Amino acid sequence: xxxxxxxxxxxxxxxxxxxxxxxxxxxxxxxxxxxxxxxxxxxxxxxxxxxxxxxxxxxxxxxxxxxxxxxxxxxxxxxxxxxxxxxxxxxxxxxxxxxxxxxxxxxxxxxxxxxxxxxxxxxxxxxxxxxxxxxxxxxxxxxxxxxxxxxxxxxxxxxxxxxxxxxxxxxxxxxxxxxxxxxxxxxxxxxxxxxxxxxxxxxxxxxxxxxxxxxxxxxxxxxxxxxxxxxxxxxxxxxxxxxxxxxxxxxxxxxxxxxxxxxxxxxxxxxxxxxxxxxxxxxxxxxxxxxxxxxxxxxxxxxxxxxxxxxxxxxxxxxxxxxxxxxxxxxxxxxxxxxxxxxxxxxxxxxxxxxxxxxxxxxxxxxxxxxxx
Numbered sequence: 350x351x352x353x354x355x356x357x358x359x360x361x362x363x364x365x366x367x368x369x370x371x372x373x374x375x376x377x378x379x380x381x382x383x384x385x386x387x388x389x390x391x392x393x394x395x396x397x398x399x400x401x402x403x404x405x406x407x408x409x410x411x412x413x414x415x416x417x418x419x420x421x422x423x424x425x426x427x428x429x430x431x432x433x434x435x436x437x438x439x440x441x442x443x444x445x446x447x448x449x450x451x452x453x454x455x456x457x458x459x460x461x462x463x464x465x466x467x468x469x470x471x472x473x474x475x476x477x478x479x480x481x482x483x484x485x486x487x488x489x490x491x492x493x494x495x496x497x498x499x500x501x502x503x504x505x506x507x508x509x510x511x512x513x514x515x516x517x518x519x520x521x522x523x524x525x526x527x528x529x530x531x532x533x534x535x536x537x538x539x540x541x542x543x544x545x546x547x548x549x550x551x552x553x554x555x556x557x558x559x560x561x562x563x564x565x566x567x568x569x570x571x572x573x574x575x576x577x578x579x580x581x582x583x584x585x586x587x588x589x590x591x592x593x594x595x596x597x598x599x600x601x602x603x604x605x606x607x608x609x610x611x612x613x614x615x616x617x618x619x620x621x622x623x624x625x626x627x628x629x630x631x632x633x634x635x636x637x638x639x640x641x642x643x644x645x646x647x648x649x650x651x652x653x654x655x656x657x658x659x660x661x662x663x664x665x666x667x668x669x670x671x672x673x674x675x676x677x678x679x680x681x682x683x684x685x686x687x688x689x690x691x692x693x694x695x696x697x698x699x700x701x702x703x704x705x706x707x708x709x710x711x712x713x714x715x716x717x718x719x720x721x722x
Contacts, residue, residue, distance in 0.1 A: 352565040354382040354532060354553035359568050359627045360472055361387035363425035369476065370483055372568065372630050373527070380520070380560060381487075382532045382553040383476050385468025386422065389415060390533075390546075393465040396443070400450050400460060408447040416440055419471055426479050435474045443467045457705055458502030458684075462534075462543045466493070469531035469549075477529040488523040489530075495519055496535035496555060498542045504684070505542035507535055507555045509614065516559050530556070550608040554622075558614035565620055566634075567607065568627035573635030574606050577649035585649075589633075590641035596622075599648055612637070652688060656707055658699045659722040660714060665695050672697075675717060683710040 353373065359365050360383060373379060385393075392411050399408030423431050443464070450460055469492075477489040495516045498505035512535075520528060532549020535542050544551050550567060557565040574596075577585040591599075593616045600609040607624070615622055616639070625634035662672055676697060680687060685707065689700035704710075714721045 350378045350380060350560045350562045351376070352380045352382065352553050352557040352560070352562045354549055354565070354567045355384065355627065356549065356567070356569055357384040357387055357389065357472075358570040360384070360476065363422050365627070366422065366426060366476060366479055368627060369568075370480060370485065372627065373480075373485070377526045379526070380528045380530065380553075380556050380562070381476070382530055382549055382556060383469065383473045384532050384549040385465075386419070386472045386475075389418070389468040389471070390465055392418075393468050394461075396447055397461050397464045400447055400452050400464065401457065403452070405448060409444075412440065412443055412447060415471075419475065423475060426475070427482070433474070433478055435478070436471060439467060439470055439474065459540060462502045462541050465543060466531075466534045466541045469533050473529050473531050480527070480529070485527060486525045487527040487529050488519075488525040490516075490519050490528055492531045492534055492552065493536040493541050495530065496552065498535035498537050498544070500537040500539055500542070502537075502542055504545045505535060505537065506610065507544070507551070509555060509558060512555065513559045516556065520560065544610070545608065547608045548610075550611040551614075554611040554614040554620075557620050558618050561618060562620055564623060565615060566623040566625055568625055568630075570627065572626045572632055574624050574637075576644075576646045578651065581651055582649055586646050588635055588644055588646065591635060591637045591644065592641040593637065593639060595641075595644060596637050599650075607637075654703045655688065656701050656703050658701060658711070660697045660699065661695055661720045663718050663720055672719075676714075676719075679710060679713055679717070683707075683713070685710055 355369055360369060373381065392415050396408045396411045399405060399411065419436060423433060423436065446463060452460060473489060477487055480487050495512065497508045497511040497515065499508065532552040533543055535544060553565055571579060572587050574588045574591060575585040576588060579585040593612045596607060597609060597612045600607050619639060622637040623634050626632050660676060666672065683704065683706040685704045686702045687699050688702065691698040711721045
């Protein structure tokens with residue numbers, strides 16, 4: 350079994366979906382993980398924002414645009430006006446969720462996951478039906494039922510042991526040898542979960558681990574792993590080889606390479622990961638494995654949407670020695686990710702990802718006796 354993952358840029362239009370069909374040509378025993386098409390996840394985040402604010406017109410307008418976008422891809426693929434009942438049913442359900450949700454701030458992450466998951470459900474439905482129409486028999490897998498995650502929304506981890514039985518039953522019970530499943534999403538007792546932005550890589554790695562895949566390939570709009578984002582740094586260079594450890598460090602630091610959680614499931618089974626250009630499947634791309642040649646070019650990472658917090662104890666006690674546990678417990682409680690730390694005798698500087706819960710966390714810090722800027 351091989352695992353192929355196609356990102357949103359790979360399937361952003363009908364040409365991309367046709368190209369996916371060409372890439373998998375003659376493959377058997379293949380599990381395909383597909384992300385939401387193009388910028389669909391961004392649009393669904395705006396649908397969620399409308400739900401958050403009680404602005405149902407905003408949500409409805411965004412859903413209408415997504416209908417048009419997917420309808421245009423479907424019509425192009427089938428060479429004329431075409432209605433896919435499964436796609437229509439998904440949009441009807443999305444309409445219902447956006448219109449009827451009784452939003453509470455405490456459930457923000459749950460409703461976020463419920464809404465943005467429609468992107469992958471839609472993309473895989475279109476891809477699966479197109480492949481079938483093109484003569485490629487395949488089995489569509491609902492990853493909300495196949496992958497069991499912790500009950501942590503927006504950034505869940507997969508319980509591989511609990512998921513193995515479900516996924517293996519799905520694969521072994523199918524007549525087909527090609528499978529199409531969603532990246533980015535899973536399921537917990539209280540509903541749909543997501544695995545963090547770009548989490549489709551992680552989904553594919555978990556599938557590869559459970560199925561004992563011979564390899565995993567991520568198909569992207571670049572020739573392989575680069576030392577920087579080419580949209581920001583035009584002179585970015587390709588890296589031909591990376592080892593698991595360097596890849597984890599780069600991903601955790603914010604490099605647009607691979608989701609940070611991707612490597613562990615692969616390393617545990619010694620499965621090589623290939624990052625390859627979907628525009629030309631003949632190119633070798635980049636290989637990530639246990640050992641590799643050292644990286645000789647600098648790695649440049651730009652993180653956006655950051656918040657800088659300076660935390661100081663009002664009694665001037667030493668932050669480093671006495672207060673770290675309290676500070677980081679509060680950050681974890683509000684699920685705020687810290688990217689850089691700088692400490693002095695009484696100050697702790699934290700560069701953190703922006704979050705819906707920043708103001709709540711700051712208020713809690715102050716309740717605990719800290720001054721926060």
